[in-house]
Each structure stands twice: as C-alpha cells, then as structure tokens.
Amino acid sequence: MPALLRVAEGVVLVYRLYDVANEIDLTQADEILRTRTGYLSSRLRLRRLRPRAVYFVNPPVTVTVDVEASVLAEWPFSLQQVTLRLYDFGVVSVRLDIPLSQGLSLEEAGDFFRQVMSTNPDALCRGIVVHVLREIASALYKPQWDESMWEVEDYAILYIRRFDATPSPRATEILSQYDVPRLLLGEEFELSRQVKESILRYTYTYSPDDVAVISWETAFVYDVEGIMDIPDLLEFANAQLLELVYFDELLDEELEGAYDDVELVQRQGMGLWRYRHLQRILSRMMMTVVEVTELSGRVMNALKVTEDVYYAMVYSGATEALGLNTWVASVQQKVETLRSIYLMLAEEAADARMMLLEVSIVILILAEIVLAVLGRW
Numbered sequence: 001m002p003a004l005l006r007v008a009e010g011v012v013l014v015y016r017l018y019d020v021a022n023e024i025d026l027t028q029a030d031e032i033l034r035t036r037t038g039y040l041s042s043r044l045r046l047r048r049l050r051p052r053a054v055y056f057v058n059p060p061v062t063v064t065v066d067v068e069a070s071v072l073a074e075w076p077f078s079l080q081q082v083t084l085r086l087y088d089f090g091v092v093s094v095r096l097d098i099p100l101s102q103g104l105s106l107e108e109a110g111d112f113f114r115q116v117m118s119t120n121p122d123a124l125c126r127g128i129v130v131h132v133l134r135e136i137a138s139a140l141y142k143p144q145w146d147e148s149m150w151e152v153e154d155y156a157i158l159y160i161r162r163f164d165a166t167p168s169p170r171a172t173e174i175l176s177q178y179d180v181p182r183l184l185l186g187e188e189f190e191l192s193r194q195v196k197e198s199i200l201r202y203t204y205t206y207s208p209d210d211v212a213v214i215s216w217e218t219a220f221v222y223d224v225e226g227i228m229d230i231p232d233l234l235e236f237a238n239a240q241l242l243e244l245v246y247f248d249e250l251l252d253e254e255l256e257g258a259y260d261d262v263e264l265v266q267r268q269g270m271g272l273w274r275y276r277h278l279q280r281i282l283s284r285m286m287m288t289v290v291e292v293t294e295l296s297g298r299v300m301n302a303l304k305v306t307e308d309v310y311y312a313m314v315y316s317g318a319t320e321a322l323g324l325n326t327w328v329a330s331v332q333q334k335v336e337t338l339r340s341i342y343l344m345l346a347e348e349a350a351d352a353r354m355m356l357l358e359v360s361i362v363i364l365i366l367a368e369i370v371l372a373v374l375g376r377w
Contacts, residue, residue, distance in 0.1 A: 005169055005177070007109050008162040010100035011080060012116045013231055016125040017238055019151040019246050020133060021090040022142035022295075029086055029139040030061045036135055040064040044085065046229045046311070054311045057302050060236075061086040065128055075124055077116060084132055089299050090141075091239040092132070094125040095231075103164070106174070110183040113158045117186060117218070122152070151249075153242040157219045157234065158183065161226040168224050171211035175203070184218040202317045206310045214314075214321045230314060236303060237318040243299045244327035247292050251334035254288045258341045289338055296331055 026043075033041040043059040063084040080097040087093070098116055100109055126147055133140065144150060163169055174180075181199035182191050202214040210223040212230045221230050258281070305312040319325060 004105055005163045005165055005174070006102075007100050007104045007106070007160060008102060008164040009226075010104075010109060010158070010160040010162075012098040012100065012113055013157040013159055014096040014098065014116060014121055015093060015153075015155040015157075015235060015238065016121060017091055017093045017153040017155075017235075017242050018126070018129055019090055019242055020092050020129065020144055021140040023090055023140075024086050024088055024092075024136075025139040025141070026058060026061050026086060026088050029136040032136050032139060033061070033063055033132075038066040039132075039135075044232060046232065047227050054303070054305045054308050054315075056236075057304060058088045060088070063132065065132070067128065075121070076119060082128065084128060085235065086136075087236075087239050087302075089239075089243055089295060089302070091242055092129050093235055093239060094128055095235065096121055096125070100160075106160075106178050106183075109158065109160070113156070113183065113218075114186045117156050151242055151246045153238050153245070155217060155219075155234065155238045157221055157231050159231060160220075160222045162224060168209060170208045171205045171222060172208070174211065174222060175200075175213075180213050180220050181215075184213065184215045184220055186218075202321045204310070204314050204317060212314060214318050216321055216323065229311070233311065233315050234318050237315065237322055237324065240299050240302070240319075241322050241324055241327065244296065244324060244331060247296050247331050248327060248334065250288070251292060251331065251338065254285065255334060255338060255341075258285060258338065285338060285341070289335055292331065292335060296328075300328065 030041050030043065033039045041061060041063050044056060044062050045059060046054055063086070065082045065084050067079070067082050077098045080099045083095040083097070085093040085095070100112065104112065130147070133143065133145075137143070179191070179196075181196045182189075184199060185191065185195075199213065199215050203211065204214075205211045210225070211221070213220040214234065219231075219234055223230070303315065305315065
C-alpha cells in the first residue's frame with residue numbers, strides 16, 4: 001500500500017470578485033497606491049514564460065494589502081496574505097491566502113478546504129475593496145458605490161506546493177491515490193464515474209511534478225516550484241466570467257424595456273410625440289449595443305496567447321469549465337435580438353418621420369391657399 005502523503009506546504013486560495021465600475025485607469029491607480037502606506041503595488045506578469053508568450057494587453061494591478069488586526073478579528077482562519085487585483089474593465093478581485101497546517105493528509109486538507117469554503121468571507125472582502133476604492137476614486141470611470149448593486153463571483157483553489165515525501169510524488173501518483181473530484185466538489189460520499197470523468201477532463205500537467213484540475217467553482221493545483229501562474233489564469237477567467245454575467249443581465253433589462261417600448265409605440269398614433277419617443281428609444285438601444293459590443297470584445301481579448309501551448313490549454317479549459325463560451329453566446333444572441341428590434345423601430349421611426357413630413361407639406365400647401373384667398377379679400 002502506498003505511503004500516506006502529508007502536506008509540507010500548501011494554502012487555500014479564496015477569491016471574491018466584484019464588478020465595481022465601468023473602467024479602472026490602471027496606470028493612475030498604480031501610481032496612487034504606490035504612494036500609500038499599507039499597500040505594495042505591481043503589475044501582473046506570468047513568471048514561467050518567456051516575455052510575450054502569454055501576456056495581458058493591460059496587465060492588472062496587483063496590490064498586497066496590509067489588513068489591520070481589528071478588521072480580521074471576526075475571521076476564523078489565519079491569513080498568510082491578502083492580495084487585491086484591479087482589472088481595467090472594472091473588476092476588483094480579493095484573494096485570501098489561508099495556510100494549510102503541516103502534516104495534514106490530502107484527505108484532511110480536503111476537509112479543511114470544505115470548512116473554509118463553508119465560511120463566507122464577503123464582509124471581510126467588501127470592507128477591503130471599499131477601502132481601496134476610496135483611495136483610487138479618481139481612477140474609476142462610472143463607479144458603482146452602492147455595494148448591493150455589485151455583481152459577485154467566487155472561486156477557491158487548494159494549492160499544494162510540497163508533500164513531506166522524498167522524492168516528491170508525481171502528479172500521476174496523486175491522481176491515482178486520491179479522489180480529487182470529490183475533494184473539489186466538497187462531497188463526503190463517492191461520486192459517480194460520469195461526474196468524476198466530467199471533472200478530470202479538465203486535468204493539465206506541464207511536467208511530472210505539477211498538475212491542475214479545474215472545475216466550475218474550485219480547482220486543485222500541485223506545483224513544486226510554487227509558481228502562481230495557474231491560479232492567476234483561473235482568477236483572470238473568473239473576472240471575465242463576472243463581466244459577461246453583468247453584460248447578460250444588462251441586456252436582459254434592456255430587452256425587457258425594449259419589448260415594453262414596442263408595445264407602447266404600437267398603441268400610439270403617428271404624431272410628433274411618437275416620433276420623438278422612437279428617437280429616444282433608438283438612441284438608448286444603440287448606446288447599449290455599442291457599449292456591450294465594445295466592452296465584451298475588450299474583456300475577451302484582454303489576454304493574448306502567442307506561443308505557450310500549455311497555458312493556452314489551461315486557459316481554454318478554464319473558460320470551458322467556467323462556462324464562458326455559453327455566456328459569450330448568450331450575450332451575442334441578445335445583442336443580435338436588440339439589433340433586430342432596433343432595425344424594426346428604426347423603420348417605424350422612418351415611417352413616422354415621413355408621415356410628419358407629408359403632414360407638414362399638406363399644412364404648408366393649405367396655408368398658402370388660405371393666405372392666397374385672404375389676400376384677394
């Protein structure tokens with residue numbers, strides 16, 4: 001029977017991501033935070049790669065936050081580090097690093113992972129975000145200061161850097177000895193073969209000494225070098241997911257309003273008020289279509305993969321596991337629906353404008369006739 005593997009170094013990474021603004025000027029935010037006490041600011045770069053193999057078009061600002069003890073008083077776990085990350089498309093991510101006790105078996109580490117996941121860090125994370133947003137207020141474009149309106153996404157990673165075994169166990173050994181899918185789903189019972197296969201299809205290894213298993217809410221990462229590239233890619237994919245969910249809900253609201261507007265317009269006559277109403281509707285719809293098309297395109301093209309095949313596979317697997325492609329398709333479909341309604345209303349507006357012109361011409365002709373008759377008197 002293989003020896004029981006025990007954790008020598010590991011951490012639970014807990015993420016909360018918030019959509020707080022339309023845009024963040026990262027250069028200005030970075031400059032502000034570099035002058036503030038209690039923050040250590042830098043721009044994100046993946047460590048394991050050659051420059052430009054995989055790169056961010058506008059690298060997020062990474063901020064190590066010195067959190068006051070009073071703020072952490074009600075948090076039940078020790079914190080190794082608190083990291084905040086700013087994305088130019090208006091998302092702020094908070095990562096809590098919770099160290100694993102040395103000597104835990106992987107099963108015990110999984111139990112601790114479930115315990116951490118069952119504890120809601122939202123109040124702690126929101127407090128940190130609000131404090132930082134106040135510091136960088138001038139770098140925010142159209143900020144949403146009402147916290148209740150923030151879109152939220154969460155994720156968690158069990159990250160193992162070392163086991164106490166010598167030599168270090170291979171990735172295949174870990175996957176063969178431990179039920180990683182059950183660990184990720186937080187279940188205590190045996191999972192079906194179909195569920196296990198659906199999780200393990202998103203398994204990636206670069207060398208015998210590392211492995212990443214990705215699911216829609218959690219991930220397991222083992223990397224003896226302790227490099228954070230894979231967690232950073234997963235965080236970035238979650239930030240993209242958060243923005244797509246926001247765009248989808250924004251389009252839902254716009255479509256609901258558009259359907260109501262169509263019904264209202266159809267009940268109206270052909271007067272000037274109807275024409276002006278149509279113009280206001282068309283202007284609002286066009287602004288929404290342009291904004292969503294531009295911002296969603298920028299969000300989905302914020303990461304460029306030019307050479308590294310492994311990270312391309314990990315990132316592609318993450319987008320699939322998180323359902324990004326489904327959300328992209330939903331946003332695109334709703335944009336097309338909105339465009340169809342726009343074209344229909346534009347035709348209505350053109351007809352209303354033509355009717356107003358015809359009525360105006362008739363009125364002018366009648367006025368000339370009346371004036372001519374009165375002139376003879």
